[in-house]
Amino acid sequence: MxxxxxxxxxxxxxxxxxxxRLLLVHYIRDVIGLTGxxxxxxxxxxxxxxxxxxxxxxKSCTLLAVQADGAIIKTIEGLATGGELxxxxxxxxxxxxxxxxxxxxxMIIASAQLLDRNPSPTxxxxxxxxxxxxxxxxxxxxxxxxxxxxxxxxxx
Amino acid sequence: MASKYxxxxxxxxxxxxxxxxLGHYVDDIKLPDTLxxxxxxxxxAHARITGLDVSEARNAPGVVAVYTGKDVAEKVxxxxxxxxxxxxRVPDYRVLARDKVYFVGQPIAAVVATDRYAARDAVDLxxxxxxxxxxxxxxxxxxxxxxxxxxxxxxxxAYRLTSGEGDIDAAMAAADRVVKQRIVHQRLAPIAxxxxxxLARYLPGExxxxxxxxTQIPHLLRTQVALMVGIPENKLRVIAxxxxxxxxxxxxxxxxxxxLGWISIQLGxxxxxxxxxxxxxxxxxxxxxxxxxxxxxxKNDGTITGLRYNVFADMGAYHQLLTPAIPTLTGLMLxxxxxxxxxxxxxxxxxxxxxxxxAYRGAGRPEATYVVExxxxxxxxxxxxxxxxxxxxxxxxxxxFPFKTATGLFYDSGNYQGALDKAxxxxxxxxxxxxxxxxxxxGRLIGIGVSTYVEICALGPSQxxxxxxxxxxTVRIEPTCKVTVLxxxxxxxxxxxxxxxxxVAEELGVDLNDVTVIHGDTSIVQYGIxxxxxxxxxxxxxxxxxxVQSLKEKASKIAANIMGVDASAVAFSEGVFxxxxxxxxxxxxxxxxxxxPRKVSIQEVALAxxxxxxxxxxxxxxxxxxxxxxxxxxxxxFGTHIAVVEVDRETGDIKFLRYVAVDDCxxxxxxxxxxGQIHGGIVQALGQALYEEVVYDEQGQIVTGTLMDYAVPKxxxxxxxxxxxxxxxxxxxxxxxxxxxxxxxxGATPAIVNAVVDALAPFGVRHLDMPIRPESVWKIVNxx
Ligand code: FES
Ligand code: FES
Numbered sequence: 042m043x044x045x046x047x048x049x050x051x052x053x054x055x056x057x058x059x060x061x062r063l064l065l066v067h068y069i070r071d072v073i074g075l076t077g078x079x080x081x082x083x084x085x086x087x088x089x090x091x092x093x094x095x096x097x098x099x100k101s102c103t104l105l106a107v108q109a110d111g112a113i114i115k116t117i118e119g120l121a122t123g124g125e126l127x128x129x130x131x132x133x134x135x136x137x138x139x140x141x142x143x144x145x146x147x148m149i150i151a152s153a154q155l156l157d158r159n160p161s162p163t164x165x166x167x168x169x170x171x172x173x174x175x176x177x178x179x180x181x182x183x184x185x186x187x188x189x190x191x192x193x194x195x196x197x
Numbered sequence: 198m199a200s201k202y203x204x205x206x207x208x209x210x211x212x213x214x215x216x217x218x219l220g221h222y223v224d225d226i227k228l229p230d231t232l233x234x235x236x237x238x239x240x241x242a243h244a245r246i247t248g249l250d251v252s253e254a255r256n257a258p259g260v261v262a263v264y265t266g267k268d269v270a271e272k273v274x275x276x277x278x279x280x281x282x283x284x285x286r287v288p289d290y291r292v293l294a295r296d297k298v299y300f301v302g303q304p305i306a307a308v309v310a311t312d313r314y315a316a317r318d319a320v321d322l323x324x325x326x327x328x329x330x331x332x333x334x335x336x337x338x339x340x341x342x343x344x345x346x347x348x349x350x351x352x353x354x355a356y357r358l359t360s361g362e363g364d365i366d367a368a369m370a371a372a373d374r375v376v377k378q379r380i381v382h383q384r385l386a387p388i389a390x391x392x393x394x395x396l397a398r399y400l401p402g403e404x405x406x407x408x409x410x411x412t413q414i415p416h417l418l419r420t421q422v423a424l425m426v427g428i429p430e431n432k433l434r435v436i437a438x439x440x441x442x443x444x445x446x447x448x449x450x451x452x453x454x455x456x457l458g459w460i461s462i463q464l465g466x467x468x469x470x471x472x473x474x475x476x477x478x479x480x481x482x483x484x485x486x487x488x489x490x491x492x493x494x495x496k497n498d499g500t501i502t503g504l505r506y507n508v509f510a511d512m513g514a515y516h517q518l519l520t521p522a523i524p525t526l527t528g529l530m531l532x533x534x535x536x537x538x539x540x541x542x543x544x545x546x547x548x549x550x551x552x553x554x555x556a557y558r559g560a561g562r563p564e565a566t567y568v569v570e571x572x573x574x575x576x577x578x579x580x581x582x583x584x585x586x587x588x589x590x591x592x593x594x595x596x597x598f599p600f601k602t603a604t605g606l607f608y609d610s611g612n613y614q615g616a617l618d619k620a621x622x623x624x625x626x627x628x629x630x631x632x633x634x635x636x637x638x639x640g641r642l643i644g645i646g647v648s649t650y651v652e653i654c655a656l657g658p659s660q661x662x663x664x665x666x667x668x669x670x671t672v673r674i675e676p677t678c679k680v681t682v683l684x685x686x687x688x689x690x691x692x693x694x695x696x697x698x699x700x701v702a703e704e705l706g707v708d709l710n711d712v713t714v715i716h717g718d719t720s721i722v723q724y725g726i727x728x729x730x731x732x733x734x735x736x737x738x739x740x741x742x743x744x745v746q747s748l749k750e751k752a753s754k755i756a757a758n759i760m761g762v763d764a765s766a767v768a769f770s771e772g773v774f775x776x777x778x779x780x781x782x783x784x785x786x787x788x789x790x791x792x793x794p795r796k797v798s799i800q801e802v803a804l805a806x807x808x809x810x811x812x813x814x815x816x817x818x819x820x821x822x823x824x825x826x827x828x829x830x831x832x833x834x835f836g837t838h839i840a841v842v843e844v845d846r847e848t849g850d851i852k853f854l855r856y857v858a859v860d861d862c863x864x865x866x867x868x869x870x871x872x873g874q875i876h877g878g879i880v881q882a883l884g885q886a887l888y889e890e891v892v893y894d895e896q897g898q899i900v901t902g903t904l905m906d907y908a909v910p911k912x913x914x915x916x917x918x919x920x921x922x923x924x925x926x927x928x929x930x931x932x933x934x935x936x937x938x939x940x941x942x943x944g945a946t947p948a949i950v951n952a953v954v955d956a957l958a959p960f961g962v963r964h965l966d967m968p969i970r971p972e973s974v975w976k977i978v979n980x981x
Contacts, residue, residue, distance in 0.1 A: 062314070076225035077218015079441070081390045082474040086904040089390060117218030130216040134208055137869050140877065141690030142215030143390040143441030149216060168912040175904070177390050177442050178690050180876030180941070181912040 046110040050075065051119025059106045066090045068106035069116060077117040077146045081175065088174030091147035092116045098154035100173070117146035120153065128191040129153045138187030140178035148174050152188045161192060202699035202709055206869035209695040210709070220439040223394035223409045224471045231396070232261055234457060234470040235316035237306040237323045238479065239298035242334070242550035242897020243346065246296055246305065248326035254308055257322055259315030262464065264307045264456075266295035273459050274425040276452050279663035280521035285356045288347055288548070290515040292425075292452035298327070299346060299514035300551050301897055302479025304452055309460060309468060332550045332897045336488055336511035339547035346514065346548045355512045355546040356521060360528040362603040363539025368503025372494030376575045381966045382485040382564045384511070384891040385884070386901075387557045388909050389689075391441020392472035393481055395454050397461035407434045408458050413447045414727035415687050417664055418454060419719045425455040426462065433458070437717035440689035444881070445556035446481050447689065448729040449518045478902050483891050484557020486511035487524065487564050493572040499580055499587040503539035506531055506568055510546040513553035519560075520553045521546060522663060526561030526653070532602035533569035534613045534651040534835055535591035540603040550897040556729065558881055559942040562652050570648040570947030574954065575963055584951070585617065585626070588649045592617075599830075599928075608651065608833040609935075610925050612861070617649055620837035620859040623921055629841060629855075637959060642844040642978070643854065644956025648948040651835040654862075654936030655735035655929065658828055667827040668732065669725045670740035672701060672748055674820040678803040680705060680712045685725010686737030687717035691874070691938065693733055696866045697741050700932075704745045705799060706772025723823060732936060734866060739930040740826035747822040752802045758813045759805060761793040772799045832927040832935035836860035838879075838948035844956045849975030851887060851953055853916035858944065861923040863935035871937050872920055878941020879918060884910045885942075886949040888968050908968075 043058040050073060057072055064083075069092065070076050078101060081089035085103040092101045093115035120127045129152045132138060139145040148171065155162060155170040162170060167188045168181065176184060214220045251263040269292060276290040294305050306323055310316035331344030339346075339353040346353055369375055389411075396409040406428060412418050415435040423430040440447065453470055461468045472481070489508035495501050510524040528542040573591075577584040592613040593600045600608040621627075629645055636643045659666040669685040682697055698712035715721055728737070749769060756774030757764040766777050774797045802820075805811045809818035841855040858875065865871050888908035892900040901907040926933025946967075953969050954962055960977050 060314070067313075070224075071227075074227065075218070076221070076227075079222070079391070080224070080471075081392070082904045084474065084903050084905060087390065087474075117216075121217060126216070133216050134212045137208065137873050139212060139215055140692065140873055141390065141440065141442040142211070142220055143222065143439075145215055146218045164917065165913075168915075171912045175390065175909050175911065177388055177444070177881070177909065178877045179873060180878070180880035180918070181915050182876045182918055183873055184912065185917075 044107050046107055048109050049113045051115060061105065061107050063106045064102055065104040065106050065109050066101035069101060075116050075118050079143055079146060081143065086175070088147040088151060089144050091150045091174065093150060098151050117149060120149065127153060128194045129156065129188065131194065132187035132190035136183050136186040136190050138179065138184045144174060144176040148176060148184060152191065155188065156192055156195065160195060162188070200703055203703040203866055205867065207695060207699055207709065207867055208869070209692050210698060211692065211694045222391055222439045222441055223396050223411050226396055226409055226438065228398060228467040231467040231469050232309050232311060232464065233313040233316045234460065234468055235308050235313065235320050236304045237320050237325060238476070239294065239301055239303040239305055241298060241327050241329055242301050242332045243330040244298050244327035245330060246294065246298065246325060247328050248324065249306065250324040251306060254319040254322040257319040259311040260308060260319045261311065262309040264293065264460065266291060266293040266305065269293050269456065269459065270295055273455055276515065277421050277450050277518060278516035278520065279518050280516060281663060282356050282358060282521055285521055286350055288515055292456045301899055302476065302552060307456060307460065309464065334549055334551065334893050334895060334897050336486070336509045336547050336549055339549050340509050340545050346550060353548045355548055358525070358544040360542050360604070361540040362605060363503065365503050365505055365539045365541040368539035369492065369494045369505070372502045373497040374579065375492050375494045376572060376579055377490065377492050378572060378575055378964050380489050380491055380568055380571060382487040382567065383967055384486045384554065385484040385557055385889050386478050386891050386907055387444040387446035387481065387484060389442030389444055389446055392474060392477040393447065393451065393453065394471045395457045396467060396469045397457040398467040399461040399465060401465045405432050405434065406458050406462060407436065408454065409436045409438055410454050411440050411447055412437045413440070413443045413687065413689055413729055415717050415719050416685065416724050417727060418450055421450040422455045422458055426459045434720040437687050443689040444558040445484065445560055445729060448556050448727065449482060474904060475902055478891065478907060479899055480552060482517050482553050482555035484554060485564060486554040487527070489568060491568050491572050493576060495576050497580065499576065499582050499590045501535055501537050501591050504531055504537050505541045507543045510544055511549050511551065511554055512546050513549060513551045515553050517553040517555045519663065520555050523554065523556060523561040527565045529604050529606055530562045530565035530653055531569060532604050533566060534611070534649050536593050537603055551893055558878065559939045562939065563943045563946055566648070566650045566943045567947045570650065571950065571964060574951050578963055584647050585621065589614065589617065607830060609830055609927050609929050611651065611833060611835050612923065612925050613649060613835055615923050616835060616859045616861050617837045619921060619923060620839055620857055623859065623919060624839045624855065624857040642846060642956045644842050644844065644952040644954065646840045646948045646950065646952025646955055647837065648944055648951060649837045650944040651833050652940060652943045653831045654732065654834055655828055655832040656732050657831045665726055667726065667825050668737040668740045669723050669823065669825045670737065670744045671723055671821060671823040672741060672744040674748060674803045676804050676807040678707060678711065678800040680707060682712060682714045682741060683722040684714060684716050684737050684741060685722060686728045686733040687725065688728050688733060691728060691733055692870045696734060696870055697738060699866055700738060700741055701745055704749065706770070707799065735832050735927070735930055735934045735936045736826060736828055738866065738934060739932060740824045742932055743824040743826055744822040747824070748820055752799060752820060754816065755802050755805055755812050756797045759797050759811050760795065774802065828929055830929045832863065832929050834860065834862040834935040834937060834940055836940060836944055838944040840948040840952040842952040842956055844953065844974055844978065846978050849971030849978065851969065851974065855919065856916045857919045859921045859923060860937065860940050861925050862937040862940060863925060863927045864933040866934065874937045875920060875941045876918055878939060879945040880910050880915050882942045882945030883915060883949055886946050886967055886969060890968050
């Protein structure tokens with residue numbers, strides 16, 4: 042019993058028939074083919090699957106695709122505009138905010154949201170703001186540096 | 198000549214694809230008609246399988262096939278163990294269990310279906326009847342006897358081993374006192390953020406199997422899987438695409454990797470299995486898992502006379518690739534950075550009904566450092582000495598290197614005093630101690646923990662390794678002077694695409710962006726060993742360096758030929774070969790003809806080498822060199838880590854006030870990447886010290902089965918690290934590099950625990966077992 046949904050992802054509208062139980066993250070990755078969004082736990086802890094749904098950073102393993110019917114979604118692939126990296130992406134590159142890169146798309150989306158809400162976060166606010174995202178490689182310090190870089194850049 | 202790339206904080210060339218979500222990890226690779234595999238795994242830690250009915254699952258919608266242990270027993274070889282120890286017992290580890298299961302999570306049946314949901318659904322339709330058997334979970338109980346897991350062995354001992362040199366009994370007799378401590382190294386889950394993942398595709402026409410796997414060792418995996426499934430090694434191609442972290446957990450050969458390959462051969466279609474996190478915690482190797490008893494003999498002035506470590510090492514139910522070898526690495530490093538005349542380690546390695554332990558970041562060395570560094574603090578406390586003074590007293594002097602230990606190693610180079618001094622200065626150690634005293638007077642609990650560590654890296658000489666300790670590289674200069682590097686050291690986050698390109702660009706005087714580093718594909722790259730044991734730069738990088746040197750030599754001869762001078766008269770700098778006329782004349786090769794150029798760029802030489810009209814007679818065309826580098830010794834990076842913590846009396850929480858580290862990893866190719874490695878290592882150490890533990894209950898069920906319960910540190914748990922370095926080059930390789938992948942994990946764990954113990958010293962605490970939870974701290978402070 043498939044259900045028809047319509048979702049806008051990174052500016053393109055997709056009409057699909059999906060099983061009601063299909064997770065949004067599987068929809069994005071396997072149906073639409075945008076594999077930049079990763080899966081690290083399927084239980085809403087690691088944040089690797091974070092995407093923007095209607096402007097909110099959301100863990101896409103905790104939503105069903107049918108719940109995103111009518112939503113506007115932005116994934117890591119849609120973050121750069123016109124070939125220009127988003128300030129947070131640039132920060133991650135400049136400050137070595139990633140190693141294996143697996144947590145990175147989710148981290149970047151969560152960081153972008155954090156800066157949207159608080160353009161001048163303290164280090165503490167950044168660390169707590171990224172509470173929903175795990176990184177096993179970097180030890181977080183360069184991620185904090187990356188977010189600070191982006192904050193500075195946005196102001197410049 | 199000032200260096201342009203080497204030693205610089207060059208940002209990574211691999212990042213643009215990764216920050217845009219354009220990299221390809223295994224699950225991102227989509228092949229048409231791919232089938233998906235899901236496993237039925239044991240829900241018991243020890244049980245006899247009395248019935249297994251897969252008929253309903255076979256008929257479920259979307260299901261293509263179901264395989265059981267009986268189906269594959271004669272077809273797929275056992276999971277390999279490379280550990281070679283005398284009298285080692287190696288249980289027959291089948292890719293799917295047959296009559297019995299030995300740990301929770303052991304695969305029993307594989308369901309293949311048209312999509313992952315269907316495969317998962319069908320697993321629930323398999324009827325498996327178990328008869329529960331007695332379980333042994335605790336390693337010391339296993340050693341004592343306990344329920345015997347493998348009847349044929351009569352007990353649970355996997356092996357016993359005594360190692361070390363010197364007369365330990367005499368050393369202990371000569372000591373003024375012997376401190377003793379029981380030390381637990383709890384089991385940890387590596388938790389690479391990308392779980393394991395395998396995609397296998399067999400092409401029946403070509404009779405070729407391709408295996409995409411999230412692995413640290415593509416070539417070793419190819420050899421082993423080829424043997425397991427019985428196809429020629431050169432018909433198996435292993436590709437490690439983007440790998441989302443490993444930390445040792447992917448330095449292995451797993452049942453699922455071979456089984457997926459075999460299933461693809463049976464069905465002639467691509468098959469994929471992506472590990473769930475729950476499976477990852479159940480059935481990907483764990484780290485640590487030792488319970489040991491240390492005895493450290495010392496004189497009243499703090500001089501150490503001898504160290505004995507009796508350890509019970511928890512193997513789990515089976516040996517994975519390196520399971521039994523891990524405690525031997527502990528034995529090698531028990532001298533720490535001290536002169537200890539006599540050392541003895543007695544290992545009792547035991548089987549338990551749990552997942553195998555194996556290499557997790559540090560792999561046996563963090564255990565050694567933790568034992569030594571905890572014991573040093575206990576000695577200092579008993580003698581009323583400052584912890585740094587006891588350490589200093591036992592350091593070898595910088596001119597005593599190469600330094601021979603009573604564990605049979607030769608430390609290549611070191612200046613332990615230098616790193617300690619710098620760290621103490623950066624931390625303001627004296628002031629910290631004064632502040633601590635003042636704080637104590639006010640009732641605040643501040644602790645300062647120091648650890649001076651040395652680690653063994655660049656694994657290693659082949660004599661000391663189970664499967665070769667060399668590394669390979671091919672460097673090719675293409676006709677357009679783009680440079681291609683093929684490295685056997687396939688990375689999983691370390692950034693070799695950048696650091697190796699830096700090295701090559703520097704040496705050849707070409708632009709960094711003209712160098713492409715290729716790795717992780719056994720059909721493209723010559724045989725290699727892999728990235729683990731902090732070896733990629735020191736061994737793999739040296740192979741690259743050596744290959745580049747041969748290329749420079751050849752290029753120089755071609756340039757000389759073009760310029761009409763003797764090769765000895767050619768100088769090379771920043772990508773340009775130039776003729777030194779005087780030298781040419783002196784060499785008696787005649788003077789250069791008027792028309793010949795006096796300078797030739799490497800670009801011109803690259804083209805000339807391929808057009809092959811201007812190369813010296815008899816020379817092979819092309820510009821490609823391959824090097825297999827065999828190191829003569831390990832390398833021994835070292836450093837000092839200092840943690841300052843405050844314990845909250847009300848909650849038992851532990852908060853970092855400072856974290857200062859000075860690490861010496863020899864020469865650095867890229868300090869930015871070095872820092873990243875250290876940061877990550879420290880946070881994994883912090884996880885072990887304060888948060889992480891794989892907990893099995895008495896029935897052998899995993900209590901910490903998801904990331905909800907298994908506490909991986911988050912950003913707010915980590916302090917800002919104040920890093921610095923000293924640089925003592927290694928004499929073992931031409932670049933003087935040592936390795937840094939595991940330094941943080943090794944140096945930081947004892948520093949953090951020492952700090953917490955120090956904070957609680959007023960309560961008479963001299964040791965605490967990890968992870969140090971607020972609850973246990975609170976109980977001490979509140980005398981509960
Ligand atoms: S995969 Fe969604 S939070 Fe981990
Ligand atoms: S970069 Fe590997 S998990 Fe964050």
